[in-house]
Every structure is written in C-alpha cells, then in structure tokens.
Amino acid sequence: MSCQVQSLWEAYKDFFPIGAAVNAETVKTHEELLIKHFNSLTAENEMKFSSLHPQDGVYEFKDADLIHDFAKRHNMKLRGHTFVWHNQTPEWVFKNEDGTSVSRDLLLERLKAHVHDVVKRYGNDVYCWDVVNEAVEDKTAQYLRDTKWLEIIGESYIQKAFEIVNQAAPEAMLFYNDYNECVPEKREKIYxxxxxxxxxxxxxxxxxxxxxxxxxxxxxxxxxxxxEKYASLGLKIQITEMDISVFTFEDQRRDLTEPTAEMIEKQASLYAKAFKLFREYKDVINGVTLWGVADDKTWLDDFPVRGRKNWPLLFDVEHNPKEAFYRIVQF
Structure with missing residues (x-):
C-alpha cells in the first residue's frame, strides 16, 4: 500500500468517524491499514455474549482486551457489539441447572450481571453499544423475531435491555441495530x-x-x-456493518477467481453514491463502519455459498485501495 494514498478517516474528519470491524487476528495482520485509514473499531465477535461469557461465572476477556487496547493505543473510538442477540448467546443463559427454562426475573438478572461486568471492565472507552441486535422478523409478516429473549421475558425485553445498559453505562450512546434496513416491509417494522x-x-x-x-x-x-425515514425519528444514525457484495444473495456461482470489471465499477458507483448521501446527512449520521478491513478477510467468503470468494470492501486482497476507495475520498 502506497504511503502516498490519502487517509480515509482524515478525508472524513469533518463528517463522521470511519470504522472497521476487526478480530483478534486482523488487528495484527491489518494493522497498517487500520492505523492509516480508520479511527473507530468494532469487535466482530469478541464482545458478543458467547465470546465474553461462555459459562456461568466464567469470563474470557483476552481477545476483547486485545481489540480494546489496540483502539486505545491508537486513539480510536470503540463501538460495543452486542449485548442482546438471538445468536451467539450461550445456552446456560436461558437454562436452570436441571435444564429447564429460567424464569423471566432470573434471565433479566443474568443479563444485568453480564452487562455490569462488561461495562465495568471497559468503562467509557466504549462510547456506544449495540444494545439489541436484529430483534425484528424479516421473513414473515410477524413483527418481532421468535427468540428465547422474547419467549421468556416478552416484548418488554428490548426496553429492559436498554434500561439495564443505560444504568450501567449512563454516558454511552445506545443503539438498536438491524439488517435489511432498506427493505420496505422490514423498514416499517424497525421504524x-x-x-x-x-x-x-x-x-x-x-x-x-x-x-x-x-x-x-x-x-x-x-x-x-x-x-430519510429513520432520520425523521430525531435520533442519531450509524452505518454499522457496511459491505457491498459483488453477488446477489441468490447467486450461486463459484466460478470467479476475481471480480469482473463490471462488478468493480458497480461496486464503486454504489459506494460513491452512498457516501455522498451519508455526507449530506452528517448532522444525523455520527459514524460509518465497514464490516471488515480488506477483501482477504471477509465474513462473505463462504456465505451464503460455501467455497466462494467475495470482494465486498474498500481494499483488495493485497491491501491496496480499490476503485471504490478512490471514489469515496475524491469528493
């Protein structure tokens, strides 16, 4: 990567922080890119319930600490992701010792204890939290997703989660986070x-x-x-997990070893249009995070098609800036 390339976060310093999702490996292997181009980090998995608290009374902070320490050392903001989710929550959270389901009160007590222990460790170094993640159903007309949180606590689990996190971290910004946010039917539910x-x-x-x-x-x-719809609520907006796949979800192809010129152009064009829109909403948007750093490490490899490579980010597999990068910094 050329040292002459403009810094992404510096290009956007008058608009909003530019973040990347990282893990315990990529804070090492992508260190140069992270330091030059990003001023905010989100732990990809390391701050989720199952990673931090795999067993009752047992915490594993090593990997989350690594990311926290990297962010602090390089004066980066740190987003917390996530407290309440239907995935990556260990079974013990919902079960009594005899395997029966816990009571509503006990589940809330366990959530409160977990939140307070995590917040106590990281304090105000985590400036915002995704408190509840993906609670809305998007495959049917049903409003809320069926989860154990909903089953045991009821619809109030979302409100209770925000109140618990606010009590533990009164200075942190608290977010509801979701995907398919632009699909009209789901947009209405999120709204x-x-x-x-x-x-x-x-x-x-x-x-x-x-x-x-x-x-x-x-x-x-x-x-x-x-x-525009979300902005009308009068709350802040963050782009939390952005990437632009070169395949539709339904595309099952496995034959490509690199993106086509058409894919690169379409991707660059959408990134450019999106970031232009984000800049126009800078009074509302106070953070944009990419879900990864470079194309050599992305969750879209093998998903939804096993054995397939994807190229959704701003830097290629060799960590060089792509056309999309140049389009969003040259505005």
Whole structure:
C-alpha cells in the first residue's frame, strides 16, 4: 500500500468517524491499514455474549482486551457489539441447572450481571453499544423475531435491555441495530420498534443500519428513502456493518477467481453514491463502519455459498485501495 494514498478517516474528519470491524487476528495482520485509514473499531465477535461469557461465572476477556487496547493505543473510538442477540448467546443463559427454562426475573438478572461486568471492565472507552441486535422478523409478516429473549421475558425485553445498559453505562450512546434496513416491509417494522421505544421514554439514542448490500440491491432510491425515514425519528444514525457484495444473495456461482470489471465499477458507483448521501446527512449520521478491513478477510467468503470468494470492501486482497476507495475520498 502506497504511503502516498490519502487517509480515509482524515478525508472524513469533518463528517463522521470511519470504522472497521476487526478480530483478534486482523488487528495484527491489518494493522497498517487500520492505523492509516480508520479511527473507530468494532469487535466482530469478541464482545458478543458467547465470546465474553461462555459459562456461568466464567469470563474470557483476552481477545476483547486485545481489540480494546489496540483502539486505545491508537486513539480510536470503540463501538460495543452486542449485548442482546438471538445468536451467539450461550445456552446456560436461558437454562436452570436441571435444564429447564429460567424464569423471566432470573434471565433479566443474568443479563444485568453480564452487562455490569462488561461495562465495568471497559468503562467509557466504549462510547456506544449495540444494545439489541436484529430483534425484528424479516421473513414473515410477524413483527418481532421468535427468540428465547422474547419467549421468556416478552416484548418488554428490548426496553429492559436498554434500561439495564443505560444504568450501567449512563454516558454511552445506545443503539438498536438491524439488517435489511432498506427493505420496505422490514423498514416499517424497525421504524415502528424504535419509534415506540422513543415514545415510551426508553433510553435509546440511535439506530444502527448494518447496510450489508450488494451491487444490485437495494436500489439507491430505497437507500435514500430509508435514511430519510429513520432520520425523521430525531435520533442519531450509524452505518454499522457496511459491505457491498459483488453477488446477489441468490447467486450461486463459484466460478470467479476475481471480480469482473463490471462488478468493480458497480461496486464503486454504489459506494460513491452512498457516501455522498451519508455526507449530506452528517448532522444525523455520527459514524460509518465497514464490516471488515480488506477483501482477504471477509465474513462473505463462504456465505451464503460455501467455497466462494467475495470482494465486498474498500481494499483488495493485497491491501491496496480499490476503485471504490478512490471514489469515496475524491469528493
């Protein structure tokens, strides 16, 4: 990577922080890119419940500490991700010793203890938290996703989670985070949920829009429409997990060993349009995070098609800037 390339975060210093999702490996292997181009970090998995608290009374902070220490050493912001999710929550959280389901009160007590222990360790070094992640159903007309949190606590689990985290971290910004945020049917559900929380006086400060897109979907009109809809709630918005796949979700191809010129151009064009829109909403958007650093390490490798490579980020497999990078820094 040329030292002459403009720094991404410096290009956006008058707009919003630029973040990357990292893990215990990539803070080492992608250190140069991270230091030069990003001023915010999110732990990809290391701060999720199952990573930090795999067994009752047992915490494993090593990998999360590594990311925390890297961010602090390089004067980067640190996002916390995530306290309440239907995935990556260990079974012990929901079970009694005899294997029966815990009571509502015990589950809330366990969540509270977990939140307080994690916040006590990292304090105000984590400036915001994704408190609840992906609580809205997107495959059916159902409103909330069926989860053990919902089953045991009821719909109030979302409100309770925000209240618990706010009590433990009163200075942190608290976000509801979700994907498919530009799909009209799901957009209405996310809007309804956040509006209801706000109207009920719940301490929620923002909406996290994951923005896992591809070069064909969503349409830019839907992206604009969605951002306007969420902005109308009067809360902050963060782009929390952005990447732009070169394949649609339904595309099952495995034959490509590198992206085509058409894919590179479509990807660059959408990144450019999106970041232009983000800049226009800089009074509302207070953070943009990419879900990864460079194309050599991305969660979209093997998903949804096993054995397939994807190229969704701003830097290629050799850590060189892609066309999309140049389009978003040259504005």
């Amino acid at each position: 309804k949920l956040v509006r209801t929380l706000k109207e009920n006086g719940v301490p929620i400060h923002g909406i996290g829009l994951q923005c896992h897109w591809n070069i064909f979907n969503p349409s830019f009109d839907e992206i604009q429409r969605s951002l």
